[in-house]
Amino acid sequence: MEKNSFIWLAAAVAIGLGIIYFMRSGPLPGYEPVNVTVPELTAEAQAGRTIFEANCKKCHGKNAGGSRKGPPLVHKIYEPSHHGDIAFQMAVKNGVLSHHWPFGKMPPVPGVSEEQVTSIISYVRELQRANGIR
Numbered sequence: 001m002e003k004n005s006f007i008w009l010a011a012a013v014a015i016g017l018g019i020i021y022f023m024r025s026g027p028l029p030g031y032e033p034v035n036v037t038v039p040e041l042t043a044e045a046q047a048g049r050t051i052f053e054a055n056c057k058k059c060h061g062k063n064a065g066g067s068r069k070g071p072p073l074v075h076k077i078y079e080p081s082h083h084g085d086i087a088f089q090m091a092v093k094n095g096v097l098s099h100h101w102p103f104g105k106m107p108p109v110p111g112v113s114e115e116q117v118t119s120i121i122s123y124v125r126e127l128q129r130a131n132g133i134r
């Protein structure tokens with residue numbers, strides 16, 4: 001291969017890797033995480049937070065504000081009248097097909113009990129109320 005074309009090829013590969021790196025690490029374009037205000041939490045919500053951080057945070061993000069793998073739960077879509085507490089139990093037990101967002105589907109999360117989901121719900125509802133979602 002000619003020296004010149006090798007340099008061009010190397011540059012193209014470097015740019016390609018840069019783009020891939022950016023796309024994997026940055027937020028999904030158009031879906032920035034929500035900057036969530038965290039209120040003083042009740043004991044139940046504190047417990048929920050610990051369980052959330054172990055099982056849900058990798059997709060639903062810090063303070064349930066969303067990440068590039070999952071939507072914010074502190075969002076109007078998930079207000080209690082649209083996604084009642086049962087929607088949380090069902091999501092954890094059965095998973096969720098992708099329908100509101102372009103993040104893909106949520107797999108079931110085994111090993112999180114109904115009681116634990118109830119604590120997570122307290123946590124998410126307290127965050128929602130502190131951020132104007134009722």
Ligand code: HEC
Pocket residue numbers: 052055056057058059060069070071083087088091092096097098099100101102103104105106107109112120
């Ligand atoms: C592997 C990533 C991932 C994990 C882990 C995850 N979720 Fe999700 N979740 C998603 C995605 C993606 C959606 C959005 C699906 C859509 O509507 O497009 C979602 C949607 C939801 C919904 C909305 C359900 C509905 O009826 O629309 C709830 C509630 C939820 N998740 C709760 C949780 C809880 C609680 C946990 C932890 C126990 C959790 N998720 C863990 C990815 C994840």
